[in-house]
Amino acid sequence: MTDAEAPTIEFRSDVSVELVRSSASDSDVLFAARVSTAGEKTLEQAQSGDGATDRDRGLMNYLMRDRHGSPFEHNSMTFYVQAPIFVFREFMRHRIASYNEESGRYRELRPVFYVPGPERNLIQVGRPGKYDFHPGTAEQTALVEETTREASIHAFEAYQKMLDAGVAREVARIVLPLNVYSSMYVTMNARSLMNFLSLRTKREDSTFPSFPQREIEMVAEKMENFWRELMPITADVFDANGRVAP
Numbered sequence: 001m002t003d004a005e006a007p008t009i010e011f012r013s014d015v016s017v018e019l020v021r022s023s024a025s026d027s028d029v030l031f032a033a034r035v036s037t038a039g040e041k042t043l044e045q046a047q048s049g050d051g052a053t054d055r056d057r058g059l060m061n062y063l064m065r066d067r068h069g070s071p072f073e074h075n076s077m078t079f080y081v082q083a084p085i086f087v088f089r090e091f092m093r094h095r096i097a098s099y100n101e102e103s104g105r106y107r108e109l110r111p112v113f114y115v116p117g118p119e120r121n122l123i124q125v126g127r128p129g130k131y132d133f134h135p136g137t138a139e140q141t142a143l144v145e146e147t148t149r150e151a152s153i154h155a156f157e158a159y160q161k162m163l164d165a166g167v168a169r170e171v172a173r174i175v176l177p178l179n180v181y182s183s184m185y186v187t188m189n190a191r192s193l194m195n196f197l198s199l200r201t202k203r204e205d206s207t208f209p210s211f212p213q214r215e216i217e218m219v220a221e222k223m224e225n226f227w228r229e230l231m232p233i234t235a236d237v238f239d240a241n242g243r244v245a246p
Helices: 026-048 054-065 085-091 138-164 169-175 190-200 214-230 232-240
Strands: 010-012 016-023 076-084 098-101 112-114 123-127 130-134 181-188
Touching: 016 214, 026 054, 026 232, 054 232, 076 085, 076 112, 076 214, 085 181, 085 214, 112 138, 112 181, 138 169, 181 190, 190 214, 190 232, 214 232
Parallel strands: 010 112
Antiparallel strands: 016 076, 076 181, 098 181, 123 130
């Protein structure tokens, strides 16, 4: 492959999240909860899909506060996520969703690599499980960017060299670093998403503090923004009860 044909290496410091499809509203929670006392009378509400009103907030707050979680499962959201592979490895530790990720066995991986932006904190302080992070110096920030770019370029050149020599994609990919971007679809319900958010966002109003890696928190924040538009009352009572998943 000549230099003119070589793919252009791209560096990013962000993540992408798209809401592909959804069937999720606050009313889904209400009809699922009320079937326990109203039975078949809830069918009209379930089939109409009427939105929740302010008077329903008390019931939803009760469900959240007392951790009656199953009514929050009768909905679905599918997201398309682009992020570096090390984020996905953390994400998939959450066995609360369905995942399908692009495969380095079946397609040539694109030369897109993550490089932390200048706003990314670099200094780790504290003990395991309770780390805090502080800004790095200008020299540390420059070192991280320069070293990451150099290592990514070298790794991709080695990957491309093996592919050009006829080596199988599943073998050639082993030289690529964890900061190469991948993409996946992830489908989950609101209860699962709240569990994910409680662990992967750092908020002062959380009953149980969490200390996520910043890059997966970036994904979580974007997912939460979409969810809040779909289920605003659920999101509000989640916050009001310390962001504890029911």
